[in-house]
Amino acid sequence: MAGAKVTRMANHNDVHRAACGCGNVTLDISAPPLFRVVCHCSICKAFNNAPFADILVYRAGDVSNPEPGTVDFKAWRPPPNVQRGTCARCGKPAIEQFRSPLFPDLAMVPSANLEDEPPAVDAHIFYGSRIEDINDDVPKHSGYWRSQWAFGKLVFARRRDR
Ligand SMILES: [Zn+2]
Ligand SMILES: [Zn+2]
Numbered sequence: 001m002a003g004a005k006v007t008r009m010a011n012h013n014d015v016h017r018a019a020c021g022c023g024n025v026t027l028d029i030s031a032p033p034l035f036r037v038v039c040h041c042s043i044c045k046a047f048n049n050a051p052f053a054d055i056l057v058y059r060a061g062d063v064s065n066p067e068p069g070t071v072d073f074k075a076w077r078p079p080p081n082v083q084r085g086t087c088a089r090c091g092k093p094a095i096e097q098f099r100s101p102l103f104p105d106l107a108m109v110p111s112a113n114l115e116d117e118p119p120a121v122d123a124h125i126f127y128g129s130r131i132e133d134i135n136d137d138v139p140k141h142s143g144y145w146r147s148q149w150a151f152g153k154l155v156f157a158r159r160r161d162r
Contacts, residue, residue, distance in 0.1 A: 018063075018113040022090035025070045027109060031062040034158040036111055036119055037151065038134070041126035043076050047084050048093055051131040053110070055096070056118055057155070060105035066095060073097075082108075103155060123150050 016029040033056035044053035071085040071094050083097045096108040111118040121138045124130075128142030141150040 017115045018109045019115065020087040020090055020092050020094045020113060022087060022092070024089040025066050025085075025087045025094040027066060027095060027113075028064040029058065029062060029109070029114075031058065033058050033109075033119065034106075035122040035154045037154065038121055038124045038138075039126055039147075040124065040128075040130040041147070042129060044126075045129075045131070047076065047086075048110070052124075053093075054112065054121070055108045056111050056114060058107045058109065059159075060097065060099075060107045063095065063107035063109065071095060103152070104159065106155070122154055125150055 016032075018027045018029060019025060036054070036056050039053045039055065040051075041053075045051065047053065066085070070088055072088050073083045073085045076082065076084055081099050083099075084093070085095045085097070086092060087094045093110050094113070098106040098108065121136070124134060124138055124140040125147035126142065126144075127134075127140040127147075134140070139150070141147045
């Protein structure tokens with residue numbers, strides 16, 4: 001048992017890295033994500049130029065700030081207040097920063113940008129807006145409030161685990 005504990009602490013102290021496709025934006029990540037979510041909303045589709053967004057959600061303090069000038073931030077339709085950042089060089093999504101008085105500060109990183117294998121998907125949200133059916137046994141939530149509620153529940157449930 002003592003051995004297992006040491007291993008877990010060692011993993012926790014590992015620095016993980018995420019990078020955009022071109023390598024211009026690199027992020028140091030000091031803890032595992034709270035959860036992984038696939039979002040089918042129209043803003044995520046437009047931002048990612050993809051059928052959905054597959055993102056890892058972290059506490060903001062666990063993800064380093066990108067080097068100044070490497071990321072272009074833009075606030076898409078608020079609320080919620082999400083600053084969506086794309087690489088200044090390749091234009092691909094790099095990091096999203098979420099701040100709300102009701103939530104802990106969060107940082108979201110595309111799952112594909114993680115250099116390690118990401119954990120399994122925890123939920124699909126805004127599934128009613130999907131382009132294609134997804135055949136997996138992951139919980140699926142549709143509609144604005146149900147999707148926000150599912151996201152919020154994951155934030156608070158996983159936060160208590162730590
Ligand atoms: Zn890039
Ligand atoms: Zn979305």
